Amino acid sequence: AQSVTQLGSHVSVSEGALVLLRCNYSSSVPPYLFWYVQYPNQGLQLLLKYTTGATLVKGINGFEAEFKKSETSFHLTKPSAHMSDAAEYFCAVRGIGSARQLTFGSGTQLTVLP
Amino acid sequence: GAVVSQHPSRVICKSGTSVKIECRSLDFQATTMFWYRQFPKQSLMLMATSNEGSKATYEQGVEKDKFLINHASLTLSTLTVTSAHPEDSSFYICSASGREPWETQYFGPGTRLLVL
Numbered sequence: 001a002q003s004v005t006q007l008g009s010h011v012s013v014s015e016g017a018l019v020l021l022r023c024n025y026s027s028s029v030p031p032y033l034f035w036y037v038q039y040p041n042q043g044l045q046l047l048l049k050y051t052t053g054a055t056l057v058k059g060i061n062g063f064e065a066e067f068k069k070s071e072t073s074f075h076l077t078k079p080s081a082h083m084s085d086a087a088e089y090f091c092a093v094r095g096i097g098s099a100r101q102l103t104f105g106s107g108t109q110l111t112v113l114p
Numbered sequence: 115g116a117v118v119s120q121h122p123s124r125v126i127c128k129s130g131t132s133v134k135i136e137c138r139s140l141d142f143q144a145t146t147m148f149w150y151r152q153f154p155k156q157s158l159m160l161m162a163t164s165n166e167g168s169k170a171t172y173e174q175g176v177e178k179d180k181f182l183i184n185h186a187s188l189t190l191s192t193l194t195v196t197s198a199h200p201e202d203s204s205f206y207i208c209s210a211s212g213r214e215p216w217e218t219q220y221f222g223p224g225t226r227l228l229v230l
Contacts, residue, residue: 036221043120043207043221044158090157094219101148102209102219104157 002027002093006105014113019078021108023065023091026072032094033074034102035065037087044090050074061085086112116142118210120222127198128230135193135225137208143188144210148219149181152205164191198229 007022025031032051036044048059055067065076074091088109092102117140127133137147146165150158162178164170164185172178180202182194191210195202205226209219 034218041205041224041226043118043223044209046218046220049218101160101163106157109155 002031002103004091004093004103004105006089006091006108008108009106010109010111012111012113013081015083016080019063019076019081019085019110021076021089021091021110023074023076023105024072025074025091025093027093033065033067034092034094035059035063035074035076036090036092038090038107039087047076047089081110081112083112083114086110116140116210116218116220118144118208118220118222120208120225122225123223124226124228126228126230129199130197132194132196133198133227135195135206135208135227137191137193137210137222139189139210139220142210142212142220144191145188145213146211147185147191148209148211149183149191149193150207150209152207152224154205158207161193195227198227200229203227203229 003026005024034049035047038044047063048057050057050067058064063078088107090107091105094102119138121136149161152158160173161176162170162172164183166185166188170183185191205224207224209221211217211219
């Protein structure tokens with residue numbers, strides 16, 4: 001079984017400040033990890049994913065995340081927040097077995113203050 | 115990235131009627147499609163997984179006779195909400211993926227269903 005915990009259902013940052021969204025996972029096998037962003041009344045857009053290889057993953061819109069196995073974490077960061085980053089962010093984990101479903105965290109609403 | 119479309123984007127229906135939602139992968143072959151339900155300000159809840167040409171696998175607590183899923187081709191899956199009731203009102207999102215587990219799930223834009 002696998003699960004995802006996103007610490008902080010709401011995060012507010014000032015425009016230009018560092019964005020840090022936390023994600024911890026639990027998985028009995030090496031996981032595939034994903035971050036998705038959702039704008040109001042829209043589907044999910046993939047920001048980045050970790051499968052194998054380099055643990056620091058770069059995604060779209062200046063976001064990156066680092067897979068830390070020892071901490072079972074996959075936190076999402078962006079050096080400088082932009083107003084357009086305001087959205088809901090979901091961390092997800094997927095097992096490597098026959099079950100290919102994504103297990104989502106509860107989501108973090110990011111607010112960017114002017 | 116790959117594109118997944120959903121139709122309709124928004125539907126309003128009367129209680130007791132059935133509603134069909136289409137999910138299409140536009141530029142890749144989706145061996146697997148997933149259907150999710152999302153309540154306001156909540157995460158996505160997986161309803162079912164459908165593999166092309168076979169019966170869908172439903173998550174615990176999801177009524178398969180109420181939420182009929184068909185995945186007849188590698189580019190199309192449909193979700194039919196039968197005898198809809200107001201409590202079925204929700205945001206329904208599909209996603210599509212290739213065969214391998216490391217492949218990304220690409221999400222559709224969602225369908226907002228309101229049952230009166």
